[in-house]
Amino acid sequence: xxxxxxxxxxxxxxxxxxxxxxxxxxxxxxxxxxxxxxxxxxxxxxxxxxxxxxxxxxxxxxxxxxxxxxxxxxxxxxxxxxxxxxxxxxxxxxxxxxxxxxxxxxx
Amino acid sequence: xxxxxxxxxxxxxxxxxxxxxxxxxxxxxxxxxxxxxxxxxxxxxxxxxxxxxxxxxxxxxxxxxxxxxxxxxxxxxxxxxxxxxxxxxxxxxxxxxxxxxxxxxxxxxxxxxxxxxxxxxxx
Numbered sequence: 001x002x003x004x005x006x007x008x009x010x011x012x013x014x015x016x017x018x019x020x021x022x023x024x025x026x027x028x029x030x031x032x033x034x035x036x037x038x039x040x041x042x043x044x045x046x047x048x049x050x051x052x053x054x055x056x057x058x059x060x061x062x063x064x065x066x067x068x069x070x071x072x073x074x075x076x077x078x079x080x081x082x083x084x085x086x087x088x089x090x091x092x093x094x095x096x097x098x099x100x101x102x103x104x105x106x107x
Numbered sequence: 108x109x110x111x112x113x114x115x116x117x118x119x120x121x122x123x124x125x126x127x128x129x130x131x132x133x134x135x136x137x138x139x140x141x142x143x144x145x146x147x148x149x150x151x152x153x154x155x156x157x158x159x160x161x162x163x164x165x166x167x168x169x170x171x172x173x174x175x176x177x178x179x180x181x182x183x184x185x186x187x188x189x190x191x192x193x194x195x196x197x198x199x200x201x202x203x204x205x206x207x208x209x210x211x212x213x214x215x216x217x218x219x220x221x222x223x224x225x226x227x228x229x230x
Contacts, residue, residue: 001171034216036152043204043220044152050214087151091215094168096142096154 002026002090006099012107019075021102023088028068032092035064035073038101039084047086048073078104109133109219111205116224123195127224129188129205137161137183140208142217143190145201145226153201156190157208173199195228202226 003026013019023033031051036044046055048064051071061076075082083106088099115127129141142157156169158179167179178191188205202223209218 032214036217038152043223044217045220046216046218049216050211053211055218085151089152089154089217094157095170096157096215098152098154101151 001095002029002093002097004088004090004097004099006086006088006102008102009100010103010105012105013078014107015078015080017078019078019082019104021073021086021088021104023066023071023073023099025069025071025090025092029090029092031067032090033064033066033071034089034091035062036087036089037082037084038087044087075104109207111207111219111221113203113205113221113224116203116226118227118229119195120230121195121197121228123228124191124193125195125226127190127192127203127205127226129190129221131186131188131205134207135183136181136186136188140215141179141188142206142208143177143179143188144204144206144217144220145199146204146223147198147201150201152204155203158188192226195226197228200226200228 005024033051035048038044052064063074065072085101085103110132112130140159143155146152155173159166180189204223206217207219
């Protein structure tokens with residue numbers, strides 16, 4: 001099975017900051033990598049699919065990059081509504097797996 | 108508009124069984140590949156299984172922790188997806204979500220999610 005490792009597990013940032021979250025796969029997954037945002041008590045929401053494609057209605061301050069085993073989610077100009085937990089997910093294998101999450105908190 | 112509503116969660120004893128439902132609207136469950144994902148308290152999401160669309164053969168895949176204990180099925184007339192869980196363990200305690208399995212080319216992604224239903228396994 002493919003293991004997904006995110007870092008950091010949490011971070012503190014201020015409104016307006018640039019935030020970078022990384023995700024590493026235990027083996028190459030090409031660009032079969034999605035990013036989700038989750039707020040407390042809610043279902044995850046798809047932000048980025050196939051590594052760098054922005055889902056409809058997601059603000060352009062979110063961007064994704066990477067291929068193979070190393071991926072990055074960047075938020076440029078953090079907004080109050082962006083404080084949440086972010087998860088990567090690989091869909092390369094029939095055994096889909098998620099990363100452990102990165103909680104973005106207010107500094 | 109796609110809408111998913113899970114139900115059937117509750118308190119069950121270890122070793123017990125439960126069937127969860129996911130009522131869909133805005134599309135036909137037969138024509139869609141769909142997943143079940145769970146999230147234990149304070150943990151990240153965990154994919155547990157998928158059923159391919161009927162045109163794609165309706166095959167199923169399951170994650171190792173649940174394989175042999177769960178099955179996924181559909182009711183076309185009721186446009187509902189089911190997750191049958193048997194021999195439940197304490198570690199199965201989680202909120203269970205159903206999701207659509209959407210494709211960008213051949214890249215799967217989970218666009219639509221329900222609100223989830225809580226399953227608590229405890230004696």
